[in-house]
Amino acid sequence: MTFAELTDFVRPLLWTLLIVAAVCVAAGSLLLALTYRRLRRLHLPRDADLMTTLRAVPFGLVLALDLLDFGLDFLATPIVWTVLNRFNLQALRNVAALQAIVPFTQPRSPAHRRLGCGPGVQAPLALTT
Numbered sequence: 808m809t810f811a812e813l814t815d816f817v818r819p820l821l822w823t824l825l826i827v828a829a830v831c832v833a834a835g836s837l838l839l840a841l842t843y844r845r846l847r848r849l850h851l852p853r854d855a856d857l858m859t860t861l862r863a864v865p866f867g868l869v870l871a872l873d874l875l876d877f878g879l880d881f882l883a884t885p886i887v888w889t890v891l892n893r894f895n896l897q898a899l900r901n902v903a904a905l906q907a908i909v910p911f912t913q914p915r916s917p918a919h920r921r922l923g924c925g926p927g928v929q930a931p932l933a934l935t936t
Contacts, residue, residue, distance in 0.1 A: 831878030842867035860898040
């Protein structure tokens with residue numbers, strides 16, 4: 808394979824990844840803006856633990872932070888930290904920031920867990936399509 812053939816293969820792949828990342832960042836930002844009012848009205852005790860915080864926050868916040876993490880990878884950590892600190896969600900802030908800074912820490916699907924697929928183990932073709 809020559810260099811020209813390799814660049815012809817890699818260029819569309821990189822553009823696709825860039826577009827997917829941009830869509831995830833845009834969707835995460837939009838979802839974060841939509842959940843802003845609900846987060847403003849959220850009142851948690853200062854000593855709330857992680858489970859209490861997770862039960863109280865809207866699902867849109869969790870989804871928005873995951874979309875930002877997917878689109879920006881480790882670069883989402885300052886955004887996650889700032890957003891959660893702004894809404895006084897310290898119990899969730901530390902866990903979410905750690906998850907955002909460490910690459911490949913997204914949870915696996917139940918099907919992958921059932922089949923024992925982990926890092927370095929290829930999922931069966933039926934799960935990858």
